Amino acid sequence: MGTRVLGGDGPLSSLVKHRKLILTLCRRxxxxxxxGSLLGLLWAVVTPxxxxxxxxxxxxxxxxAKWGGVENRYEFALILFSGLLAFNIFSDVVTRAPSLIVAYASYVTKVVFxxxxxxxVITLSAMFNFCVGCLVWLAGYCVLIGVPSVHLLWLPVLLLPYLLFVTGVAWFVSSIGVFIRDLGQLVGVVVTALLFMTPIFYPLSAIPPIYHKYMYLNPITFIVESLRAVMISGRMPDMGGMAIFTGFALLVYVAGFLWFQRTRKGFNDVL
Structure with a gap:
């Protein structure tokens, strides 16, 4: 029996057409x-x-470690936390993606889905954890430093293309994970390497300028630096860089969707 899945949707129309189902699955x-855990949803706060x-x-x-002259450990913690919040969206989604389709195998092979x-779904789920973490960060900032800059309102503008990028990567990784079951092991190593190759635990200024362009080959670097600009420094993000990243994110989003749609025809053969 062939895989019966709903087709004909585009990368944006899938989001709009199935929004209620996406939100239901995300909540679940x-x-x-x-x-079943003792603290329940409180773990979303406790873990970060x-x-x-x-x-x-x-x-x-x-x-x-020092951060550009910052001596206060509490301020250091807030700087570190802001970078981790951004990276954890990518980490949560990409580490789950290799086994995602296999986990929903019955949906793929037995029902119209x-x-x-x-x-x-998993991108929005990761976004929930980000929002909870943001509230924790905001509370800490208000108590330890004061009212954050109005530039914090740029946060949703920065997150939108980042979520498109992460979803595109998830489409690539989840489809390949159906055919290569040990992909999850490789992805875990890559994500760990990216954690330390992204300026989260150290400022970008700590890297010799000659290597900055190589650091920006990692797309997460731009997002981490931009989030810190609006959350910590109270500055506008680099609009030129934002335009480039948005174009890149859209490309990854569309390419990931097209790749997924092409490869999913073979899912039923290996599930």
């Missing part, structure tokens, strides 16, 4: 992640706080 995904404490202790106390929306 979030609740399932914390279902615990990681923040660990990273801050290791880098500011053990390694005595728009399987192309699954990467959108």
């Amino acid at each position: 995904d979030i609740l399932t992640r914390y279902q 706080l615990m990681m923040l404490v660990v990273y801050t202790f290791v880098f500011s106390v053990v390694f005595n 728009p399987v192309q929306i699954l990467p959108l």
